Structures are given as C-alpha cells and as structure tokens.
Amino acid sequence: MEIQGQIAVVTGAASGIGRATATALAREGADLVLADVNDDRLEEVRKGITALGCRGVAVHTDVSKLQDVRNLFDRSIGELGRVDILMNNAGVHLVGPAEKISIADWEWIVGINLWGVVYGVSVFLPHMLQRGTGHIVNTASMSGLIGAESSIPYVATKFAVVGMSECLAAYLKPKGIGVTVLCPGFVATNIVERERLVPFGDGFDDSRKAFLEAVKQGDWSRFNVLPGGVISPEQVAEKVVHAIKGNVFLVYTHPGHKEAVVQKAQDPEAAIDVLAALHVAWDSVFRAPTAGLRDTGGGADASAGV
Ligand SMILES: NC(=O)c1ccc[n+]([C@@H]2O[C@H](COP(=O)([O-])OP(=O)(O)OC[C@H]3O[C@@H](n4cnc5c(N)ncnc54)[C@H](O)[C@@H]3O)[C@@H](O)[C@H]2O)c1
Secondary structure (H helix, E strand, O other): OOOOOOEEEEEOOOOHHHHHHHHHHHHOOOEEEEEEOOHHHHHHHHHHHHHOOOOEEEEEOOOOOHHHHHHHHHHHHHHHOOOOEEEEOOOOOEEEOHHHOOHHHHHHHHHHHHHHHHHHHHHHHHHHHHHOOEEEEEEOOHHHOOOOOOEHHHHHHHHHHHHHHHHHHHHHHHHOEEEEEEEOOOEOOOHHHHOEEOOOOOHHHHHHHHHHHHHHOOOOHHHHHOOOOOEOHHHHHHHHHHHHHHOOOEEEOOOOHHHHHHHHHHOHHHHHHHHHHHHHHHHHHHHOOOOOHHHOOOOHHHOOOO
C-alpha cells in the first residue's frame, strides 16, 4: 500500500516505536491519529507531525478499555473521515517468577498487550472490510516467537499477538487487507519506565535493577554484547513503513533472529536449555559489561528482546 494520502491510527504513539513510526508515516505523507495514555508526550508528537505538514489528531486512549478504543475509532472517522492503516502498538513489560506474579499483574499486562490488540482489530476491522482495503500492523516482539524465562506474562501476550496476526493475515488476504506482525529485538525506547518488576529473590533482581537504572539514564551500551545490539525506534519505523508498502507479514529487526527461530523449531529441547541459561547469563551482561551472553556459551541468539 502506498502511504501518501493515507489515514493511519497508531496506539502507543507518544513514545518509542509508536512515536517513530507515526513520524515516519507522516514523512511519507500520511495523516495521523495518535493514541496513548501519556497526553503530554502525545501532544509533542502531534505538534511534530503537524510541523511536517500533515494532519495530526491526538486522542487520549487506554487500549485496555473497549470504550476508549471505540472513542478512538469515532474520533478518527469524525475528524479524518476514514482509516487506512491501524498500528496496534501500545505495550508494557513485566519481569518476575511465575509463582509470584499476581493475578492483578497478569490482568494488567494481558489487558494492554493482548486485549488492546483485540479491541483494535474488533473495532476497526469492520470499517476496513466495508471499504475492501486497509493494513493492520500488530506490534508483537521476538518474545512472541522465542520465550524469555523471566517474562512469562509478556511472552504469553506476544505469542498470542503473533498467532492472532498469522490467522488474520490469511483470513484478510483475499479481502484486500494486509497484516504485518512486528517482532523487534531490543530497541532503545521508554518501555522500562512502566516495567513491573516482581523480585525473583536471586542475583537477577539486582542486575535487572542496574539495567533499568542504566537505560533510564539513556545508557544502553551493555546491550552491545548482544547480536545486533540495541537499535533505534527510527530503524524499526523504517522497517514498518517498508512492510506496509510491500505488504510484508513478519518483520524481524535484528540480524540472526530469523535463524534463531529456525534453530528453535529444529531443536525445541535445546531451546529450553538455552532459555534456562539466560537467567544466569543476564547477570554477566548487566553486572560485568565486558562479559556478555556471547561469552557464556550459547543462548545469545535466543536473547531476543523485550
Ligand atoms: N523496546 C523494545 O525493546 C521492544 C522490543 C520488542 C517489542 N516491543 C514492543 O513495542 C511496543 C512499543 O513499545 P516501546 O518499546 O516503544 O515502549 P515505549 O514505552 O517507549 O512506548 C509505549 C507507549 O505505549 C503507551 N501505553 C502504555 N500503556 C498504554 C495503554 N494502556 N493505552 C495506550 N497506550 C499505552 C505508553 O504510554 C508509551 O507511550 C510494545 O508493544 C512493546 O511490547 C518493544
């Protein structure tokens, strides 16, 4: 789909990948409806987009609330007339041991990362079907293709988004609607600001806290030990624009990720051992920057992303 002249709705547009993609779409000539819970940042993004000469509408939206997503749709149609592109991107992260994660924490993350996507698709898809055109981008993660032992609820939501997107892509292809699932590795965004950390009670807690503090100060350098390192949201946005234009289904962001998925499919038992080793490996990454996953004897390719 050509982007010039299209109307795009992006959730989680106030920051990170959503912000960069909304801006990239505006540069390509789209008009934008920007949705987020962070009104101040959302307004900044809106101003940036209108400065590029595009129309930009900011709509306070909590994607975990159906009523908010319905309102987002109504405002989009009311102010810009139609929706061509929907990016279900808002998301949050949670780290903790399976037995200690509360039901409230599960509901929080599933509400945003999965129900947010479900609401987006349910509310906007009938409009796209009626028009026989459109493109949906769902932001999942490499954690939607390969697990991460410290982020079970996050992984659960992202695997669900990948599965849902795969089926939607097949179902909607003959109806003229494209679907992209975005599976990033580590991207330097603000996702850590809202991360919930449930203590494991071992060395992992301190190293995770050290990591959070470092990245809150903008220091992502320790990730340089990982394959592909950390990339910018703008690099991801470029790939999303390319995928919408070319109707690409699955978007990887880092070298080696596709190969890691193939490797996991070929040897699922070994993949479990690699994941188990990661819990310990984190410590070496975030306590001693010179020793990284690459040096721990395997698992590097599976250390996929948030
Ligand atoms: N940063 C990474 O390394 C990484 C890797 C893989 C996948 N992702 C995914 O990318 C997406 C975007 O995250 P990001 O890294 O840009 O983080 P970010 O925190 O910079 O941006 C996410 C935005 O979503 C918004 N948001 C949070 N809860 C919301 C809600 N209930 N309703 C509406 N908006 C809400 C936040 O206010 C924020 O502006 C997420 O789905 C995340 O899981 C990120």
